Amino acid sequence: MDEDxxxxxxxxxxxxxxxxxxxxxxxxxxxxxxxxFGADLHCFTFDTRRSGGAEDYR
Incomplete structure (x- = not known):
């Protein structure tokens, strides 16, 4: 969730x-x-709403 x-x-x-x-x-x-669903915490808690624009990480 954060650094702590x-x-x-x-x-x-x-x-x-x-x-x-x-x-x-x-x-x-x-x-x-x-x-x-074949997921773990990294996918299970994936945020569905973000601030800012879309970014391409490829």
């Missing part, structure tokens, strides 16, 4: 502990319905 807060699968308790030990604020989320 991160979204983490709530089932990944080890990752949450590791991130918190490194100074991050881990925000556990349940995202059990994402698997049928």
């Amino acid at each position: 807060r991160v979204l983490v699968n709530s089932d990944c308790s080890g990752l949450i502990k590791t991130l918190e030990a490194e100074g991050f604020t881990a925000i556990p989320v349940q995202h059990r319905h994402r698997r049928p």
Whole structure:
């Protein structure tokens, strides 16, 4: 979300502990319905609305 807060699968308790030990604020989320769509947090939390114009990253 920003340089201090991160979204983490709530089932990944080890990752949450590791991130918190490194100074991050881990925000556990349940995202059990994402698997049928073949996505993970990077796609599951993808912003659908942005400020600014379209950019080509190719």
